[in-house]
Amino acid sequence: MTTLDLPVTGMTCANCARTIERTLKKSEGVLGASVNYASERAQVEFDAQRTSPAKMIERVRAAGYDVALAHTELPITGMTCANCSRIIERTLTRLPGVTGASVNYASERAQVDYVPGAVGIRDMVTAIRAAGYDVVTGAREASRAGQADAETLAPEREIADKKRRLVV
Numbered sequence: 001m002t003t004l005d006l007p008v009t010g011m012t013c014a015n016c017a018r019t020i021e022r023t024l025k026k027s028e029g030v031l032g033a034s035v036n037y038a039s040e041r042a043q044v045e046f047d048a049q050r051t052s053p054a055k056m057i058e059r060v061r062a063a064g065y066d067v068a069l070a071h072t073e074l075p076i077t078g079m080t081c082a083n084c085s086r087i088i089e090r091t092l093t094r095l096p097g098v099t100g101a102s103v104n105y106a107s108e109r110a111q112v113d114y115v116p117g118a119v120g121i122r123d124m125v126t127a128i129r130a131a132g133y134d135v136v137t138g139a140r141e142a143s144r145a146g147q148a149d150a151e152t153l154a155p156e157r158e159i160a161d162k163k164r165r166l167v168v
Contacts, residue, residue, distance in 0.1 A: 001047065002045070004044045004097065005041055005115075006118075008040050008060060009040065010065040014037045016065065024056060027059050031046060074109065074124065076134070086103075088128060089102065092112055
């Protein structure tokens with residue numbers, strides 16, 4: 001059993017929290033879900049063999065809400081062919097909390113979307129190194145410093161979107 005804490009955006013009332021909770025509980029592989037409207041978080045217990053964080057995020061989005069994701073870019077060294085990039089992609093996507101990973105062999109960079117709090121950059125670097133590759137040191141700190149907190153930016157993006165829709 002694995003526990004995942006999702007930062008949910010778009011809730012306007014306690015009924016929204018109940019809707020998300022019901023949606024998650026009906027998902028295959030989910031053993032339990034609890035959504036807190038005040039903290040805008042969904043805590044989900046699931047069987048990692050039957051479902052993934054990406055599938056749970058899809059379910060939340062299908063219900064009309066969103067999950068704040070973070071994005072980072074990691075410079076990779078040690079790749080010798082296109083197969084190396086696929087190995088790193090698979091390694092990253094297997095980490096709990098990573099919703100998507102794309103590795104470009106030519107530019108030697110990994111683009112990773114992940115749930116903040118569920119997985120960190122340090123976890124990604126450790127997994128890449130365990131797979132036999134390396135991440136340029138110093139870039140981690142620059143990436144961390146340049147990376148905006150997804151949970152802080154999500155409400156701002158939501159408000160900006162609502163303003164744009166109001167004007168239109």
